Amino acid sequence: MTVTDNGGRGPLSGMVVLSLAEQYPGPYATLLMADMGADVILVERPAGGDPARQFPAFYEALNRNKRSVALDLKSAEGRKALLRLVRTADVLLEGYRPGTMGRLGLGPDVLQEVNPRLVIASISGFGQDGPYRDRPAHDLSYMATAGMLHEYVSGERTGPVGQLAIGDLSSAMFATVGVLAALLQRASTGKGAHVDVSMTDGLVSWMSTQLVPVLNGEPLAGIEREPGYGLYRASDGLISLSVAHEDWFWRPLCEVLGMQDVAALAGPERIAREDELRSRIGKELATRTRDEWVAVLDAAGVPVGPVHTLEEVGDDPHVQARGLLVDIPPDDVRPRRRHVRQPLLFDGVAAAPTRHVPALGEHTDEVLAAAEEPAGAQGSGAPDGALRPVAGS
Template sequence: MDSKQPTGPLAGLRVIEIAGIGPGPFCAMMLSDMGAEVIRIDRAAPPDQGIDIPVLSNVTNRGRRSAVLDLKSPEGVEALKRLVARADALIEGFRPGVMERLGLGPDELLAVNPGLVYGRITGWGQEGPLAKAAGHDLNYIALSGMLHAIGPADRPLPPLNLIGDYGGGAMYLAFGMVCALLERAKSGKGQVVDAAMVDGAASLGAALYGLLDAGLWRDRRAGNLLDGGVPWYDSYETSDGKHIAIGPLEPRFYDAMLELLGVTDDTLRATLRDRSEANWPRLRAALAGIFRTRTRDDWCARLEGTDVCFAPVLSMAEAPHHPHTVAREGFVAVGGVVQPAPAPRFSRSRPAVQGPPPAPGEHTRDILADWGFTPEEVDRLSPRG
């Protein structure tokens, strides 16, 4: 861990993360990046996730220390309760009822620490007909209506796991926990934050649901302003097999694009000027033909930095090296692994990655000692893990 004192806006906050996958670790990473002290409670034998990620490459585990406790043993449960007594918040991502069966549910832990903010992240929520069913990001966003809206006309496409796990899950959990911590400053009381990915994914679609109600959004794919339906909000292939993205939704930005495309053929100019829906197929074909005449770098030289609403479609390997990203120091190297820098930024506080991802149990003794356990108590816990 970085020996410097955290300078982010959450410096001084103590958070316990019960190790999980997906949104729980991402939320803990966000809080750590903002300066919170996060300790991760790992299992001695982590569950099989179907993928073996090297420790340093497990980026969402960055910025905290790890202790191993056996939460199925009375000693492990008691040790966690002692940690909770000195914590501000806890994150857990098990199915509903698991923490209660361990004797570590909200009732038990709020009795230990009435000011605790108990953050829970699940796919379906703590109650409801599907609450205890297994699922993943794709399933939760499918139920929210968002998956149906993404992809070509013939089928929905998974938008990675950005909408459910991270946007609708981790970020809503982090937001909810900070809200509860702010409320605690007034009431002096902790509470439970129930963040469900199905809820968060639907919430992310609030504006689209409003447009749907107003008759300004069709309940189908590839037929709207933002879903690839209109030809002027889409990506196009260039002559070198790469892609660019254009998005001049407003007429003045669209006009700016037409001027910079340099089209002189009157028939083609007429096609480009007609944005009526009946002309969309011809307009898309015309734009595709134009953009295939130059390389991606050529189009960057002509359009980047203008009001065309343009960007090159960069690969993940390319993105950290773009001049704009470099100027903003948007990526950092931690333990030799290039990864996104903390976001957002502040005028006074300075978020920072507090260290590389830990190996499970790497800091067990240090954490227990720092959080008030005597050397003898640490020794007694060690044989049990």
């Protein structure tokens, strides 16, 4: 596996992406696109830019490898400048509340009149229509609406919800999939599309394996009640076991832990004795260190993994071998910075980011100057494969 500066030759090379989406979902989606070679141009408000800039490292993690243009879309001049950029773009991604782009005079009909080949992706909490369309919310409320927190209702689960913003990240992935599908469709139809990405819809989709049984009056799989599946405390840290329903993993686990008397239990029998078996597993695992157990269980072919701290992730040999952490070299004003690359490999090659996080409006002049095109020089009006990106800095 090779990690390399692809020199703009990734699978999305030649694609120009305008990002009007702030905070988390849109920036993560366009981060993936930027690492795959797209020229991603952030269109930010002049006064402060993306609100996430108040958390510099958070913002940097999502927006390196992009350029920044500052435009006031509430002004006629700002809207006119955006439409100039739209003329040469392939994708526009926005994350405003439904109806906002229309009120600005920048709705899908206007944008696609300027550029019929433009793919538009709109990320919102509940989608572009429906009774919750205008409801303000954040990740926790989307998860609640989608049924992801149902165990809190029954009391099976207590305590705080995890810190990972699942709704934000899932919608970013769906937006990326939707954009790529629309681009593929455009290759045969010659027309762009408007992709409606609802954060809640995405989470409901992710809940399919739990919703479908309930909707059809059937029991859940109950994998989470498998005693070989969960987190356990070793003598110096936490360890994860992920024996789901597989008897062939349960048997070697029992052999290693000295629990041969229950090695022949099938999945339903293990679930019926969950409390007893979890107690026995926990007592055994508490006798040795985390890393000792990982080595022993790994050698026995049992699904296992250490529960890492954030600091330990960077030292993990597999993470290092896969080249997931990469450096952006220093430039005239910014030092070398370590980043997480996008996870896809193409023919065994991973594209490394090359551009530091942009300052607010850093590329406004160069991008707008490049958008002053003579008639007929429209990048997105050209056939796929002959796309001309806005010139890089």
